[in-house]
Amino acid sequence: MSDHLMNTYAPLPVAFARGEGAWLWDEDGKRYLDAVSGLGVCSLGHAHPTLARVIAEQAATLIHTGNLVRIPWQERLADKLAGVTGMDRVFFGNSGAEAVECALKITRLIGHARGQANPGVVVMEHSFHGRTLAALSATGSRKAQAGFEPLVGGFVRAPFGDLHAIEAIARRSRDISAVLVEPIQGEAGIRLPPPGYLTALRAICDQHGWLLICDEIQSGLCRSGRWYAHQHEAVVPDMITTAKALANGLPIGACAARGPAAEVLSPGRHGSTFGGNPLVSRAGCTVLDIMHEEDMAGRAARVGGAMLEQFRTRLATLPQVREVRGRGLMIGIELDREAGYMKQAALDRGVLLNVTQERVIRLLPPLIIDTEQAEEIVEVVCGLVGEMPG
Numbered sequence: 001m002s003d004h005l006m007n008t009y010a011p012l013p014v015a016f017a018r019g020e021g022a023w024l025w026d027e028d029g030k031r032y033l034d035a036v037s038g039l040g041v042c043s044l045g046h047a048h049p050t051l052a053r054v055i056a057e058q059a060a061t062l063i064h065t066g067n068l069v070r071i072p073w074q075e076r077l078a079d080k081l082a083g084v085t086g087m088d089r090v091f092f093g094n095s096g097a098e099a100v101e102c103a104l105k106i107t108r109l110i111g112h113a114r115g116q117a118n119p120g121v122v123v124m125e126h127s128f129h130g131r132t133l134a135a136l137s138a139t140g141s142r143k144a145q146a147g148f149e150p151l152v153g154g155f156v157r158a159p160f161g162d163l164h165a166i167e168a169i170a171r172r173s174r175d176i177s178a179v180l181v182e183p184i185q186g187e188a189g190i191r192l193p194p195p196g197y198l199t200a201l202r203a204i205c206d207q208h209g210w211l212l213i214c215d216e217i218q219s220g221l222c223r224s225g226r227w228y229a230h231q232h233e234a235v236v237p238d239m240i241t242t243a244k245a246l247a248n249g250l251p252i253g254a255c256a257a258r259g260p261a262a263e264v265l266s267p268g269r270h271g272s273t274f275g276g277n278p279l280v281s282r283a284g285c286t287v288l289d290i291m292h293e294e295d296m297a298g299r300a301a302r303v304g305g306a307m308l309e310q311f312r313t314r315l316a317t318l319p320q321v322r323e324v325r326g327r328g329l330m331i332g333i334e335l336d337r338e339a340g341y342m343k344q345a346a347l348d349r350g351v352l353l354n355v356t357q358e359r360v361i362r363l364l365p366p367l368i369i370d371t372e373q374a375e376e377i378v379e380v381v382c383g384l385v386g387e388m389p390g
């Protein structure tokens, strides 16, 4: 490892030289099955031929102009995203955290416009919203926040899935302007709320005039088996943050909004040098087209559903397994002990996987994996879990 990199990651001792579909090859030519997708990013797999051609073509034509001029590819991407989210307008940044920042800034503008002096946002325990200061302050992890105080103020926290806690906040706080929630908590270990939770949250927000913001950065773009995970319930948020898979690996993040939240920004109030440039926007358009044409949501539901069923059948009764959970190709297997070593153990068996919260095996494979590849992941994971002393 270079001494010149800041010490922010603890990478596995492997580097990949190339990829194709769900396969990766390391520098020595060993092949691995990717069950992480660069943390939910490469949903269409690696070196997708259409995407590679389009990116190369756009790079050879026009990469960047800045938002001082119109960007037709950005306009097309906004139209497509409005179509799949049901939102009215979109702002483009370069990461998930920036999408969250945009949503939080909009929330403050709306709160002030409604006469709130210090508009607050209800956020959830164990949530993850990114590493920039406001997104980190919204995040429900003391470990991630420790040392970065003073945090940005205005966040009120509730346990994920607990509607009574939200109602209690509504009774005691006058200055709340929004609720920010992941429809499925990703970093927390693929945690699903109880059925009906988002519908009830929507109703509470409507009752109090709060905005409902769904952070779909990890759960969105077909991963859960729907375009966006909140769509498993008949809920329409006021804002949706989306990023990761949107350009299959080129940096992009978007905050999509409807109603007053879509109208409150005006020129000069928010912006980004790179946001929505021609290269990334055209890649985003291509990703959305492919996801549509190949029914990626249906595929994730089908293949992920089969994987989940196999894990439940083969693992759920083992004493070391606390819970098998997930939706689509977003799967978590919670163990009763530290499981970090499994990342290397799986690599040794030719599978790249992730462990979050120390004890949850997290699987976010490319959405294009076929049944055989899914079965190989299941075999390796079940083998590793089965070999743990009971």
Ligand SMILES: Cc1ncc(COP(=O)(O)O)c(C=O)c1O
Binding pocket: 039, 095, 096, 097, 098, 100, 128, 129, 130, 131, 182, 186, 187, 215, 216, 217, 218, 219, 243, 244
């Ligand atoms: C739900 C959620 N929100 C926000 C983020 C932050 O995204 P980024 O790392 O692109 O800033 C992540 C990243 O994992 C995430 O899972």
